[in-house]
Amino acid sequence: xxxxxxxxxxxxxxxxxxxxxxxxxxxxxxxxxxxxxxxxxxxxxxxxxxxxxxxxxxxxxxxxxxxxxxxxxxxxxxxxxxxxxxxxxxxxxxxxxxxxxxxxxxxxxxxxxxxxxxxxxxxxxxxxxxxxxxxxxxxxxxxxxxxxxxxxxxxxxxxxxxxxxxxxxxxxxxxxxxxxxxxxxxxxxxxxxxxxxxxxxxxxxxxxxxxxxxxxxxxxxxxxxxxxxxxxxxxxxxxxxxxxxxxxxxxxxxxxxxxxxxxxxxxxxxxxxxxxxxxxxxxxxxxxxxxxxxxxxxxxxxxxxxxxxxxxxxxxxxxxxxxxxxxxxxxxxxxxxxxxxxxxxxxxxxxxxxxxxxxxxxxxxxxxxxxxxxxxxxxxxxxxxxxxxxxxxxxxxxxxxxxxxxxxxxxxxxxxxxxxxxxxxxxxxxxxxxxxxxxxxxxxxxxxxxxxxxxxxxxxxxxxxxxxxxxxxxxxxxxxxxxxxxxxxxxxxxxxxxxxxxxxxxxxxxxxxxxxxxxxxxxxxxxxxxxxxxxxxxxxxxxxxxxxxxxxxxxxxxxxxxxxxxxxxxxxxxxxxxxxxxxxxxxxxxxxxxxxxxxxxxxxxxxxxxxxxxxxxxxxxxxxxxx
Ligand code: ZN
Numbered sequence: 001x002x003x004x005x006x007x008x009x010x011x012x013x014x015x016x017x018x019x020x021x022x023x024x025x026x027x028x029x030x031x032x033x034x035x036x037x038x039x040x041x042x043x044x045x046x047x048x049x050x051x052x053x054x055x056x057x058x059x060x061x062x063x064x065x066x067x068x069x070x071x072x073x074x075x076x077x078x079x080x081x082x083x084x085x086x087x088x089x090x091x092x093x094x095x096x097x098x099x100x101x102x103x104x105x106x107x108x109x110x111x112x113x114x115x116x117x118x119x120x121x122x123x124x125x126x127x128x129x130x131x132x133x134x135x136x137x138x139x140x141x142x143x144x145x146x147x148x149x150x151x152x153x154x155x156x157x158x159x160x161x162x163x164x165x166x167x168x169x170x171x172x173x174x175x176x177x178x179x180x181x182x183x184x185x186x187x188x189x190x191x192x193x194x195x196x197x198x199x200x201x202x203x204x205x206x207x208x209x210x211x212x213x214x215x216x217x218x219x220x221x222x223x224x225x226x227x228x229x230x231x232x233x234x235x236x237x238x239x240x241x242x243x244x245x246x247x248x249x250x251x252x253x254x255x256x257x258x259x260x261x262x263x264x265x266x267x268x269x270x271x272x273x274x275x276x277x278x279x280x281x282x283x284x285x286x287x288x289x290x291x292x293x294x295x296x297x298x299x300x301x302x303x304x305x306x307x308x309x310x311x312x313x314x315x316x317x318x319x320x321x322x323x324x325x326x327x328x329x330x331x332x333x334x335x336x337x338x339x340x341x342x343x344x345x346x347x348x349x350x351x352x353x354x355x356x357x358x359x360x361x362x363x364x365x366x367x368x369x370x371x372x373x374x375x376x377x378x379x380x381x382x383x384x385x386x387x388x389x390x391x392x393x394x395x396x397x398x399x400x401x402x403x404x405x406x407x408x409x410x411x412x413x414x415x416x417x418x419x420x421x422x423x424x425x426x427x428x429x430x431x432x433x434x435x436x437x438x439x440x441x442x443x444x445x446x447x448x449x450x451x452x453x454x455x456x457x458x459x460x461x462x463x464x465x466x467x468x469x470x471x472x473x474x475x476x477x478x479x480x481x482x483x484x485x486x487x488x489x490x491x492x493x494x495x496x497x498x499x500x501x502x503x504x505x506x507x508x509x510x511x512x513x514x515x516x517x518x519x520x521x522x523x524x525x526x527x528x529x530x531x532x533x534x535x536x537x538x539x540x541x542x543x544x545x546x547x548x549x550x551x552x553x554x555x556x557x558x559x560x561x562x563x564x565x566x567x568x569x570x571x572x573x574x575x576x577x578x579x580x581x582x583x584x585x586x587x588x589x590x591x592x593x594x595x596x597x598x599x600x601x602x603x604x605x606x607x608x609x610x611x612x613x614x615x616x617x618x619x620x621x622x623x624x625x626x627x
Pocket of ligand 1: 040
């Protein structure tokens with residue numbers, strides 16, 4: 001067995017910026033005091049309680065209690081083992097990890113992370129395929145299709161389009177030559193195994209590499225080019241593998257990530273060529289699902305990118321066909337998450353053209369116009385509903401209103417319901433009172449229960465804590481909590497005073513235990529994002545780790561600038577309290593001592609010394625607080 005050297009794990013923590021890691025998945029905004037905040041990726045929430053402290057290399061969610069360092073974050077969000085997460089981060093910062101042997105020396109060398117290997121294989125595969133498209137003569141039909149769809153070589157290269165050779169052996173041979181194992185190719189979905197051996201998963205197909213938000217290739221979309229293709233389906237995607245999860249994948253998200261953030265807009269189209277057409281036309285926020293319907297996981301990815309000032313203000317624009325399937329999809333989306341629905345728009349091309357066809361026929365400008373002609377989803381659904389009625393007939397108008405008010409069932413915001421009802425009245429051409437009456441009638445049959453359930457599920461209560469941990473939240477321990485924060489967030493500033501602290505200066509057992517581990521580790525003399533994670537590792541038990549996590553991220557009422565003054569003051573305050581406790585003890589002993597006894601003078605001397613010490617600490621804390 002081999003394991004990664006401890007000092008290399010530490011190096012990874014120091015070099016990796018946790019906010020940069022988290023920002024691959026969650027948009028963070030500055031929350032003051034050096035902290036950053038976003039929507040928690042580990043539970044469903046509408047207001048951000050997910051805190052990240054770059055200087056401490058730590059994150060903590062006050063909603064669900066999730067917390068840890070950058071390694072833990074990657075483990076949790078990607079479902080990786082510890083070593084795999086470390087390897088992934090090391091890759092990101094260009095650090096060559098060293099391994100040391102543990103246990104049986106004759107055992108096989110540990111596989112340095114399956115995920116890393118699969119990603120490396122996909123990267124190599126994408127490069128290989130891309131090289132084929134514009135060089136291999138057999139790829140001519142592929143090149144023709146690229147041109148026919150209105151793309152030049154530069155566009156194909158931007159999306160790293162590729163060609164899977166017909167032979168069925170080329171990629172396998174190439175990757176085997178690079179040292180990838182048979183098993184890696186099969187598990188990664190790049191090759192298949194048959195009785196006659198290994199053969200390429202895609203043969204004679206035009207390819208689009210599917211990438212993660214970070215830009216890493218995790219699979220391929222493949223278009224059929226030949227009639228004798230052994231695979232059925234015009235388009236085939238990589239099947240589920242350890243790195244490819246279709247319910248979360250959005251094609252183009254690697255390129256669209258930053259534009260989506262900046263513009264607070266995402267355009268969801270249907271195919272690979274539609275994404276390309278949009279990007280070519282200047283709609284840089286376009287993405288597509290890969291062989292699956294747009295679902296809650298996809299919505300979550302987009303929502304996290306578009307977080308803006310505590311709330312989700314972005315708009316998601318779907319390009320639906322005007323056809324039956326598109327309408328069904330729209331109605332289904334309408335019945336989903338209400339907040340998401342409220343910001344959902346539909347861009348419908350009247351002739352039923354997708355963005356790629358539209359660009360071919362009418363050019364880039366037409367694609368931009370299509371997107372800017374978006375209408376709110378509710379209006380689109382309303383239009384589709386009303387279309388089924390002949391609004392020139394009185395009886396049909398009543399049926400239309402009855403049908404339309406049902407659409408408000410999924411809208412919880414009363415003001416929005418009212419606006420919607422007024423729109424129905426206008427569109428149908430009827431009195432608003434009639435619409436209100438139908439709405440009231442519909443409401444009487446409407447079960448109210450599911451709403452409450454959904455609200456309850458949305459924000460889970462934090463897990464109950466054992467009594468000792470709960471008591472640490474009591475007001476009398478506020479100074480100790482503040483001191484832990486000072487130590488965790490600004491250890492290099494707290495250090496000079498912390499050097500004089502003893503275990504007794506902390507009263508609460510939780511604070512004392514964490515302090516003991518901090519002291520054992522030694523306080524860093526300068527900013528060190530690897531320190532808190534290292535202390536966290538050493539702590540026995542998740543509850544202690546969680547308290548440390550909170551201390552590392554909870555705002556201190558001190559900005560990075562004022563920390564120089566505030567932190568020593570907080571530490572001095574802790575010392576002062578501790579000295580006060582000793583003074584109380586000594587005074588009590590003094591009261592119980594006979595003034596004529598010889599030990600009285602000794603105890604009295606202790607009291608004087610303590611009072612002196614207290615004054616010193618107080619002066620120091622005041623001195624530190626001066627500008
Ligand atoms: Zn959370």
